[in-house]
Amino acid sequence: METRYCPSCGQDVALENVLEGTYLMTCCANCGLGLGVKLASADVVRRYQAGESMEERSSLGRVELSKRRMAIAPAIEKPTPPDPRSATPVPLGAQSATPGSSLESSSGHSLGGRSAGISAERSMESSMEISGERGGEGDLRQMRSVMIVEDSQFLRQIARDLLTERQLARDVVECPDGVAFIEAFTRATLAAQKPDLVVLDVRMPGMDGREVAFAMRAIESGLGVQRRTPILFFSAVLCDAEFKAQLQSIRNARYIRKTDGGDAHELGERIVTVLERLVGGRPAAG
């Protein structure tokens, strides 16, 4: 049986579970959403670890980058922060960076952290692409508004300050719980001011974050919205099999785990780091 190595979960995956092409450092059907995110073969992984450029990898013929993906490539190729704790979104299916997935790159950085970060981008992009809802070029680079649903006022405030200071979003709407969010989201959608991204905590008083996400999708459907707003779950709740299945039906959704013991500022920074990667590090337009 022919297999490919998955750098996210560190397992060899049957080729039939691997969709061809695109990016390196994403997760596979075993460990991720299985929404068309791609695996690279082991030799591509080795070349990646050796620090070869995206173009060289592309020339292998296994990595076929569309124009859109090429446009995002510089953001992915940005130097990663030396602290591996920063921006380590967990690949779906691997609740934390597993020992098998934490590879050392030639630059000395933990590839586990780096791959996981890229995994978040790829998965988000991939799920949007699969559902055929991607808008024009640069839609995520110009976030008009982001809604943050988080019961910790301190964390909301930090995330809002960071997002606006770094010009990642022009407008940040804070919601202390799911019900407030559903009301705000419905109002905004009716007024054709749907947010570009929703950052959603899972454990909240009243409605659970996953319920909120399902409700949000139902509202989009009820209002005849064509293009789903991506959701970024940011939570300490483990991404178990049930959660993964839910993410799949909630798509476009992505999960990042809050690390244990991290302070609120660090958590805010992690959200922002992931968003910076999502938007390619560009300031919001206007």
Added chain:
Amino acid sequence: MKERILLGEGGPLTEVATQHLAGQDSSVDIVPLSDGARCIGAFTKLARVRKPPLMVVLSGPLDRVDVPGVALSIRAIERATGAEKATPLLLYTPEAADDDFKAFLKSLGRAVHLQRPVDQRPDEQGRRLANAVMKLLAQVRGK
């Protein structure tokens, strides 16, 4: 056009309750919905065109979004869409209504709870639900 009752029920009661209700009152359309998210979607669709259902019946447990979440979402959507009045809700759940649940019901406004007798057969549970719907319907219509 017939008025609608949204019936959220993921289990076997839908058929029994729907048949029972249709037999008693043919002037209403029962819209069966298999999970909580579908209830929210259907309600949003009606709220958008300002034709809210006569009532929403939520028979728990519901997948995706459970009964309390659906009820809270419906109220949030009503606020967002500027609904003139709250849609009556009938919550049919196995839990007994303790003080917390009573406070929750009160916060919803125009909501009643009926305990679902899970030890009874589905047809009995369905009949009990249908009878409660008919009583509430009579109240809603001011009979």
